[in-house]
Amino acid sequence: MITTVDSIRRNPARHRILTGDRPTGPLHLGHYFGTLQNRVELQRLGVDLFLVVADYQVLTDRDLADNLAEHAENLVLDYLAAGVDPDRATVFAHSAVPALNQLLVPFLSLVSVAELGRNPTVKDEIAHSGRATVSGLMFTYPVHQAADILFCKADLVPVGQDQLPHLETTRTVARRFNERYGAPVFPEPDALLSAAPLLLGTDGGKMSKSRGNAVPLGASxxxxxxxxxxxxxxxxxxxxxxxxxxxxxxxxxxxxxxxxxxxxxxxxxxxxxxxxxxxxxxxxxxxxxxxxxxxARRAELAADRGFLREVLRVGNERANAVAATTLAEVREVMGTV
Structure with a gap:
C-alpha cells in the first residue's frame, strides 16, 4: 500500500494528493518534517496538490472552535512559508465545500460501528482528549477524512505512521462504494510516508499541539x-x-x-x-x-493578511467545482438524481 516518491517521478501529473491540517494552532516541527516538507517536494515534482484547512474537524475534540479564522489564516501562512505555491496547489477550507461534506452520509453506510471503534488512532485521540464522553463527530472522524480525500479522487496521501489506520478506512470506503454501486467511482489511495513519519516532542512523546510538547514553526x-x-x-x-x-x-x-x-x-x-x-x-x-x-518568508507573508484570505477564496472556488462534479457522479450511480 505504501508508495515512495520515486514511483511517481516518471509521471507525476497522473497523481493527485489530498492532505491538510486542523486549524487548532500553529504548525510545529513535527508537521514540517512529518508531512509539510514532503508536500512541497511533491508539488515541485508536478503532482496535483490539494490542501484542506479542516476547520469542521476542529470540533471533533472540543466544544468550540476558538479563533478559527485566525488559525485558518495562520495555517495558510505556514503552508506558503514552507514553499507551497498557491498558483499550483488548491488550498481550501473544509466548511466552504458543502458537496464534500455531503459525501459523509453515503460513506457512513459503508462502515460498521465496530470497525470505527477498533481504529487505533481514534482510540488514542479519545484517550488524550481527557473527556468523559465522546462525540459522534470524533467517532466518525476517519469517515469524514475519507470524504476529504475522495471528493477530489486523490490517489496519494502523505501521512505519518500514526495516520495509516485512517487511510485504511478511506481505502475500505472507496472499495465498498465501488463494489456496492458497480462503478469505479473512487480510487483506493496509497500512503506516502516521509523520511521522518513520527517526530518526538520535548517530553519524549509524539509531538502534538494539544500535548504542549511542540516547537512551533513560527517560534522565534x-x-x-x-x-x-x-x-x-x-x-x-x-x-x-x-x-x-x-x-x-x-x-x-x-x-x-x-x-x-x-x-x-x-x-x-x-x-x-x-x-x-x-x-x-x-x-x-x-x-x-x-x-x-x-x-523570514513567514514574517513577510504575515504582513499581508488579505493575500492569505485571497488564497483561500480562490482555493475554495476550485474545490467546490471539483466536489460538485464528484457529488453529481455519486448521485448518478446511487440513483438519487
Missing part, C-alpha cells in the same frame, strides 16, 4: 531555545541514540539530524560525553539555522 529563535532547554532527557551524561530506552534524548538527536542532514547516530557521536546541555545547545543552533529562511 529565543522561544525555540527556551522550549528545547526544557526538553526531557535523562541522567546519563553519555549521549547515545536509543529510541526505546532514551526517547527524550533520541527525539532531540533525530531533530538535529534532520536539520543537519546527518544521522542521529553521527550527532550522538559528536556530542559524546558532553551531556544533555551540550546536546540541547547543538539542537537549538541546528533548528534556528535551518528555519531562518522559513521564518
Amino acid at each position: 529563535e529565543d522561544e525555540t531555545a527556551r522550549l528545547l532547554r526544557a526538553a526531557t532527557t535523562d541522567a546519563d551524561r553519555r549521549i547515545t541514540y536509543d529510541p526505546e530506552h532514551r526517547p527524550g534524548v533520541a527525539g532531540l538527536l533525530q531533530l538535529a539530524a534532520l536539520c543537519l542532514d546527518r544521522t542521529p547516530e553521527a550527532v550522538a557521536e559528536e556530542v559524546g560525553d558532553s551531556g544533555a546541555a551540550q546536546l540541547k545547545k547543538l539542537v537549538t543552533e541546528a533548528v534556528n539555522e535551518y528555519f531562518r529562511p522559513h521564518r
